[in-house]
Amino acid sequence: MEANRLTAHELLGALKEKRLSLKDIDEAIYARIGKIDSKVRAYPRAGNSGKEADDKAAGCAGPLCGLPVTVKDNICTTGLATECCSRILSGFYPPYDATVIAKLKSAGARIFPWKANMDEFAFGSSTENSCFGPTCNPWNTAFVPGGSSGGSAAAVAGDEAIWALGSDTGGSIRQPASFCGVVGLKPTYGRVSRFGLVAFASSLDQIGPITKDVEDSAILTGAISGYDPNDSTSVDYPVPDYAKSLGMDIKGLKIGMPKEYFVEGLDEQVKLSVKEAAGKLESLGACLKEVSLPHAQYAVPVYYIIATAEASSNLARFDGVKYGYRAPSESLMDMYKKTRSKGFGEEAKRRIILGTFALSHGYYDAYYLRALKVRTLIKKDFDTAFGDFDCIIAPTSPTPAFRIGEKASDPLKMYLSDIYTISVNLAGIPAISIPCGFTREGLPVGLQVMAKPFNEEMIFRVAHAFERNTEWHKARPQL
Amino acid sequence: MSIDKETVQHVAHLARMELESGELEKLSSQLQEILVFIDKLSLLDVKEAEPASHILPLSNVLREDSPKECLTPEEALRNAPAKDGNFFTVPKIIE
Numbered sequence: 001m002e003a004n005r006l007t008a009h010e011l012l013g014a015l016k017e018k019r020l021s022l023k024d025i026d027e028a029i030y031a032r033i034g035k036i037d038s039k040v041r042a043y044p045r046a047g048n049s050g051k052e053a054d055d056k057a058a059g060c061a062g063p064l065c066g067l068p069v070t071v072k073d074n075i076c077t078t079g080l081a082t083e084c085c086s087r088i089l090s091g092f093y094p095p096y097d098a099t100v101i102a103k104l105k106s107a108g109a110r111i112f113p114w115k116a117n118m119d120e121f122a123f124g125s126s127t128e129n130s131c132f133g134p135t136c137n138p139w140n141t142a143f144v145p146g147g148s149s150g151g152s153a154a155a156v157a158g159d160e161a162i163w164a165l166g167s168d169t170g171g172s173i174r175q176p177a178s179f180c181g182v183v184g185l186k187p188t189y190g191r192v193s194r195f196g197l198v199a200f201a202s203s204l205d206q207i208g209p210i211t212k213d214v215e216d217s218a219i220l221t222g223a224i225s226g227y228d229p230n231d232s233t234s235v236d237y238p239v240p241d242y243a244k245s246l247g248m249d250i251k252g253l254k255i256g257m258p259k260e261y262f263v264e265g266l267d268e269q270v271k272l273s274v275k276e277a278a279g280k281l282e283s284l285g286a287c288l289k290e291v292s293l294p295h296a297q298y299a300v301p302v303y304y305i306i307a308t309a310e311a312s313s314n315l316a317r318f319d320g321v322k323y324g325y326r327a328p329s330e331s332l333m334d335m336y337k338k339t340r341s342k343g344f345g346e347e348a349k350r351r352i353i354l355g356t357f358a359l360s361h362g363y364y365d366a367y368y369l370r371a372l373k374v375r376t377l378i379k380k381d382f383d384t385a386f387g388d389f390d391c392i393i394a395p396t397s398p399t400p401a402f403r404i405g406e407k408a409s410d411p412l413k414m415y416l417s418d419i420y421t422i423s424v425n426l427a428g429i430p431a432i433s434i435p436c437g438f439t440r441e442g443l444p445v446g447l448q449v450m451a452k453p454f455n456e457e458m459i460f461r462v463a464h465a466f467e468r469n470t471e472w473h474k475a476r477p478q479l
Numbered sequence: 480m481s482i483d484k485e486t487v488q489h490v491a492h493l494a495r496m497e498l499e500s501g502e503l504e505k506l507s508s509q510l511q512e513i514l515v516f517i518d519k520l521s522l523l524d525v526k527e528a529e530p531a532s533h534i535l536p537l538s539n540v541l542r543e544d545s546p547k548e549c550l551t552p553e554e555a556l557r558n559a560p561a562k563d564g565n566f567f568t569v570p571k572i573i574e
Contacts, residue, residue, distance in 0.1 A: 093557070093558065095554040095558075202533075203532065203534070229542065295523075301519060304513065316494075316495075320560060321567050322567060324558070324560070326561065330570060331570050331572075332570050333495075337496060338497070353490050353494060353496070354513065357486070357487075369530055370521070371520065373531075375534075377525070377528050379531060411513065412512055412516055428533075
């Protein structure tokens, strides 16, 4: 099999035994990109220079042995453009590496020179909001790959990457992983440093891995986790050896299925796949029961107040002074307004205005403060549920991938595609999406597994047990 | 709660953006629809709930106030659209 099709752990083995070289791996990846990326468009800058620098890479060193990692365009990388797929950040070359990038480099990994496509500033669920144009789903290029980390997920699913980093504020790792049939983990809030991640909603954002299987997810999560004094919300909590969670049985584990998630709006085929997955976990010895998350229906409205409020504040820094695009103008106020009006895309403007409104005089208490209080109620639902259950399973998304353009003109409809992922960010807990089936049309379906804060081990244990006993993760799109 | 075009225009100014008339029209009706959806939060009783600005039990994270390496002026200015020596430059503010 071509090297680009293998998982990272398979490649690490092959490199150590000298059955493959880094050159073999690089050549296979570049050949694959050359062959399919004109259709998938996971890498908007594919073909640009930058490849040469990477070819000078050293040999196999450190635990990650020189393996290339594809990185979303909102994670700072020195020497590589980091533009959040936004016109307002065009030409930005970060003067420092994000902590996750520094950690990967010190573990021996190489950063793939072309950054992955995304919705502008991670605002979206389809990767249609990129200033470079949309990425397509490798399973059917008429469909979206999900978003906002759609470039990362499509690259991994299409074997244009070994593995990738994404970021998840309301489902932006898990939903594209689900749409593309790969594995995506949002770690516990505070588990992974956000230093060098261009901020969207600081109380919700987390960086996490998108991989071909659960073992790779455990390896990459271990490599990027840990306390960082540069991120005051990162938590000084030991990073366990996640590999130890792999291969364990799940006999006697108590798994909850939220009844509020299996209601109107859930696609019948998705429901069927998730119920079958639940049956599989039961056959492996887990004890499945219904659980209630009574405030689940409020997660989307709470999210679209908190996330946009934080975004409107975080994006105030894009003013045409320090970096990126500046519109020609006569006065300072004119410069701010013209730069921001021309530099931001439609969805970014919508969110900045909604967030500014929610924080503005006269509306703060009714919207922002109320949303923060409901966030507490949502978190308490999970605290209560995890008193009785080891983990919770659910669909990752209510539908499989939708067609490009289908929801582009209806923001509310687009927001609702994150209905099962958002509450995880609000509660700060970890969750993974793993492949659990296909629709009749051949589109992947994802199963979400959630656990208590800092219990990624439970997630890996359950996800790996499921993966060992199913074949879904081995399927590859024909391109 | 409803949001009219004047409010959207005002909020756009607060956010330092200007909207063309077609944009304003479209955005106002989309925001109105989103706010109607969000309004379901007003049905909930939140009297007992403390606001959660974030979910970690952290407060006042402090560090020693000691000098550390930081960006050089060259590095800090490298991405600037306009600069003069060690300064960012902007259009003239005072006549």
